[in-house]
Amino acid sequence: MTVTNHKTALDVIKLNIALPNGVRILRDVSLSLEPGEVRALVGESGAGKSMIGKAVLGILPGNLRVTEGEIILEGQHLNAMTPWTRRSTVAQTAALIPQDPLTALNPVRKIGPQIIDPLIRIHGWSADKAKARALDLLDRVHIRAPERVMNSYPHELSGGMRQRILIAAAFAPSPRLIVADEPTTALDVTVQKQILRLIRELQRETGTAVLFVTHDMGVVAKISQKVTVLFAGKVMEDATTREVFTNPQHPYTRALIAATPSYADLERPFSPVPASLISDLHQQIAQDDALYQGGSR
Numbered sequence: 001m002t003v004t005n006h007k008t009a010l011d012v013i014k015l016n017i018a019l020p021n022g023v024r025i026l027r028d029v030s031l032s033l034e035p036g037e038v039r040a041l042v043g044e045s046g047a048g049k050s051m052i053g054k055a056v057l058g059i060l061p062g063n064l065r066v067t068e069g070e071i072i073l074e075g076q077h078l079n080a081m082t083p084w085t086r087r088s089t090v091a092q093t094a095a096l097i098p099q100d101p102l103t104a105l106n107p108v109r110k111i112g113p114q115i116i117d118p119l120i121r122i123h124g125w126s127a128d129k130a131k132a133r134a135l136d137l138l139d140r141v142h143i144r145a146p147e148r149v150m151n152s153y154p155h156e157l158s159g160g161m162r163q164r165i166l167i168a169a170a171f172a173p174s175p176r177l178i179v180a181d182e183p184t185t186a187l188d189v190t191v192q193k194q195i196l197r198l199i200r201e202l203q204r205e206t207g208t209a210v211l212f213v214t215h216d217m218g219v220v221a222k223i224s225q226k227v228t229v230l231f232a233g234k235v236m237e238d239a240t241t242r243e244v245f246t247n248p249q250h251p252y253t254r255a256l257i258a259a260t261p262s263y264a265d266l267e268r269p270f271s272p273v274p275a276s277l278i279s280d281l282h283q284q285i286a287q288d289d290a291l292y293q294g295g296s297r
């Protein structure tokens with residue numbers, strides 16, 4: 001089949017997000033994601049990684065607003081839509097694997113309806129079809145006795161099981177894009193590896209594009225083909241994962257790599273990102289901000 005109408009899964013163009021006082025949280029962030037591609041968003045705490053995912057999904061905290069920029073999901077300009085159309089477009093096209101599986105699940109509802117109801121709502125499927133899809137996905141995330149798990153409450157399951165369920169729930173409606181927001185951070189190390197492998201497996205099988213938020217360069221190396229390195233809401237580097245590890249261009253990227261412990265090579269020294277570099281970057285950003293004329297809309 002020839003593809004005549006190539007659409008990127010996601011284009012973020014010069015996105016700026018600010019607080020009510022005008023202070024920017026994201027600064028001219030641009031990135032794109034091809035169908036079936038995994039792009040890691042990496043940076044230290046507070047860099048704005050989660051904000052990008054939240055902006056795409058339309059779930060920004062109420063006090064933050066998009067002041068400039070475009071978000072284009074599968075060729076659809078989200079900013080041009082009414083809030084209702086936007087919500088339904090995002091629900092049909094994208095899904096979230098959240099960081100904390102416990103708070104993401106409703107503690108007083110059984111697992112089954114938490115997967116099934118969104119499928120009925122999003123796709124208008126019958127209850128039977130949605131249940132069959134939920135069971136299929138639970139099986140694909142290697143959950144044994146899926147019927148019993150669907151009848152359980154979240155607190156009856158382990159953290160790893162809950163994260164598998166959220167992965168199943170995210171893939172169940174066949175989204176074209178998944179935002180995975182540090183999905184392994186709340187889990188212990190062995191479970192982290194299994195969850196990462198599972199996301200990669202399902203992502204490859206389904207050809208879903210994934211925006212993968214992480215602070216861990218080790219995870220970047222395992223999961224992604226492209227990387228956006230962020231510092232204080234600004235893109236420092238955008239490259240293929242191979243380029244980032246073999247020939248990093250930005251000093252901050254080099255510092256992040258140097259700050260990552262290598263489990264394969266325990267002898268290799270690692271050092272924190274130097275304070276002098278952080279201070280230089282903050283200065284550059286302050287200069288950018290002083291020159292910035294946007295954000296008036």
Ligand SMILES: Nc1ncnc2c1ncn2[C@@H]1O[C@H](COP(=O)(O)OP(=O)(O)OP(=O)(O)O)[C@@H](O)[C@H]1O
Pocket residue numbers: 019025043044045046047048049050051052061062063064215
């Ligand atoms: N509701 C909010 N109001 C004001 N500032 C916020 C709000 N939520 C987040 N921020 C700020 O926005 C910036 C980006 O936050 P974000 O959560 O995207 O960072 P992150 O890179 O995902 O870091 P982390 O790994 O810690 O989650 C941070 O400086 C954070 O303090």
